[in-house]
Amino acid sequence: AVDNISGVTQLQLGFEYKWMSYKEVKGGAGAFKPLHVGDCVPCVLKTAKGAELLGNLHMKMEKATAGFGGKDSAVVGPAVMDFLVLCRNGHK
Numbered sequence: 001a002v003d004n005i006s007g008v009t010q011l012q013l014g015f016e017y018k019w020m021s022y023k024e025v026k027g028g029a030g031a032f033k034p035l036h037v038g039d040c041v042p043c044v045l046k047t048a049k050g051a052e053l054l055g056n057l058h059m060k061m062e063k064a065t066a067g068f069g070g071k072d073s074a075v076v077g078p079a080v081m082d083f084l085v086l087c088r089n090g091h092k
Contacts, residue, residue, distance in 0.1 A: 016089040019044065022057065023081035032087040034059065044084040047073050057085055 025034050034041040043057035045066040055066025063076045064083055
């Protein structure tokens with residue numbers, strides 16, 4: 001038996017969503033919070049060649065990963081602070 005296969009994030013009516021830099025929302029002090037499942041949040045990963053990929057940011061490890069065209073990209077450390085993450089505000 002498998003206890004947890006995966007998490008699913010759904011957008012819900014009545015909330016405001018926007019992409020914000022991770023450094024803006026990391027501390028959790030503002031109105032917008034990262035839309036996370038466990039320690040992971042959707043992000044826009046920027047590769048060394050300047051491409052933008054929809055990926056995943058592990059907030060505790062500060063590691064962003066994405067895959068495209070059979071290749072994996074990963075960025076670790078301070079560079080992830082400028083990546084955009086999906087955030088949600090409370091009810092309008």
